[in-house]
Ligand SMILES: Cc1ncc(C[n+]2csc(CCOP(=O)(O)OP(=O)(O)O)c2C)c(N)n1
């Protein structure tokens with residue numbers, strides 16, 4: 001048996017091809033991206049409101065500020081490519097195509113939710129859209145993501161797994177075991193660090209060695225490294241299109257550092273003493289929605305009115321999601337003992353996935 | 360047609376037959392391929408199925424246990440071998456948070472058909488870190504199933520059922536039993552004599568032992584002794600001794616903990632009116648504790664004395680040979696417990 005070791009390369013993997021992949025996106029496509037980001041934004045605003053009204057319980061983590069990451073990356077891959085993420089997951093679910101009504105209903109604990117109200121905000125699953133969950137133990141989803149990629153390779157399929165995690169998860173052993181396994185077996189997976197600089201109140205520089213050189217982390221596993229400006233949806237799109245295609249072509253896993261920022265607190269109860277208002281404002285100027293909006297207007301791909309109409313539509317969808325969730329029946333107590341086992345025994349009963357989530 | 364095989368051969372045959380039957384089944388773990396298994400359970404499997412389906416991993420239990428769960432969600436049917444269940448503790452999040460709860464948390468969308476298997480309980484002077492018996496620690500987790508076979512026949516039938524099961528199965532073997540059924544086996548000579556539980560397996564690729572079916576390993580009328588896995592053999596050894604004293608015990612082996620066939624246990628207790636429960640965990644909140652509670656709940660009026668539990672001593676597993684032997688729920692402890700339970704002490 002010969003053993004080949006890939007040289008540790010800290011260098012950015014891809015010389016971005018010119019023209020950039022996003023140059024091929026027409027007005028309709030750009031407006032589509034804008035609409036997805038707006039939908040997430042408006043949806044999250046309604047989540048915050050519903051949380052304050054105690055309609056949503058438990059922990060709830062908003063994606064506001066980071067919309068470009070899920071939207072740009074998911075647009076760059078194919079609908080059947082599996083994705084898996086952490087608990088800040090509403091954005092990924094919506095970008096993947098989950099009906100906002102079912103997403104909201106899940107948080108309201110209703111039978112119409114994607115998991116019938118058994119998962120909640122942090123555990124969004126959507127099998128028909130190949131979303132393998134929201135996972136709430138920091139870093140715990142990374143070995144699972146590697147398992148999805150293993151499945152792809154085992155079945156000799158032409159897919160790529162997107163595995164998202166936070167900068168805080170970089171300090172979890174599970175992530176490193178996952179990266180090592182993916183590297184030795186050249187699994188088709190993109191490890192996506194949604195680097196919003198903070199894990200709760202801990203700045204990345206306080207918690208992570210070589211925080212300004214994450215390429216070294218990838219290099220340690222001989223893995224391709226790429227980074228992109230996560231406040232620009234087209235930057236994200238270009239980066240992911242390039243890297244996903246390379247991985248799909250058999251070049252093995254890639255570690256992508258997406259530099260982003262969350263505009264709201266870590267969860268719904270965060271006084272944010274660990275960062276300044278000025279810092280937040282500085283990033284708000286980079287708001288992914290405004291940036292794409294300006295670009296569309298500058299290039300005269302749409303009018304202000306047209307964009308306003310899209311925003312109005314998203315606001316309406318978000319309100320409708322709340323209304324739907326409100327009016328949906330709560331999950332019945334008879335569902336307590338369903339879905340525990342696929343082949344139940346004793347007190348357990350077979351369950352049925354919610355309407356719209358059956359294969 | 361039946362024939363004698365070793366416990367480890369039973370495991371090997373179960374895996375090979377199921378891998379022949381279903382392309383989605385694969386084996387993954389440390390040293391399972393090129394090394395033929397740290398305990399030679401997967402002997403010859405790499406050659407037979409190739410490195411795609413018999414996969415050596417680095418020493419990364421969290422990584423490969425979690426990989427298995429993800430692969431199962433994706434539609435494969437992994438068998439994940441832990442060299443020892445003692446080493447699964449570093450992968451606790453993957454095996455007890457992810458595997459058994461995915462179906463529920465996803466509202467029935469993602470099942471996890473996976474088998475975690477490996478050696479459980481004291482091996483032989485391995486010290487405390489390597490001598491975990493994990494059944495009481497994990498059997499409280501809804502969403503998983505657990506099997507603890509005591510004979511090659513049970514091992515084969517239960518492992519095949521485990522691999523075909525759509526839920527996560529924790530399959531607990533014992534290093535001390537892998538050679539069971541082979542010539543020159545001293546620990547289990549009685550067993551070899553074939554008196555109570557001949558180590559034979561049926562020649563049938565669809566030979567399955569369903570979960571939740573206890574087996575009476577030895578019939579008797581004077582006292583019920585519930586025992587699992589390796590302790591079945593301690594119980595049979597005790598039974599032989601007690602027979603000379605005129606006490607005829609009935610040894611009931613539940614074989615699976617989740618589901619637990621409490622009915623067969625209760626039926627036996629109703630017949631004998633006395634009950635001793637043996638398991639290889641530590642006494643506090645052990646399997647024996649749970650079964651005792653269920654026996655009280657279901658057969659209180661049939662009991663002529665209190666239920667007695669026989670467990671490991673409530674100490675970390677020691678290294679010194681005689682101390683380790685003493686700690687286990689061995690035959691002498693069972694004999695004493697049965698005497699006490701039946702007012703014969
Ligand atoms: C293993 C584990 N430890 C602690 C927590 C509590 N916790 C939840 S989120 C979080 C911060 C994670 O930050 P990061 O990975 O950067 O993700 P972000 O919240 O920024 O999206 C912590 C400590 C947890 N969920 N899991």
Ligand SMILES: [Mg+2]
Pocket residue numbers: 166167168194195196197198199200
């Ligand atoms: Mg973070």
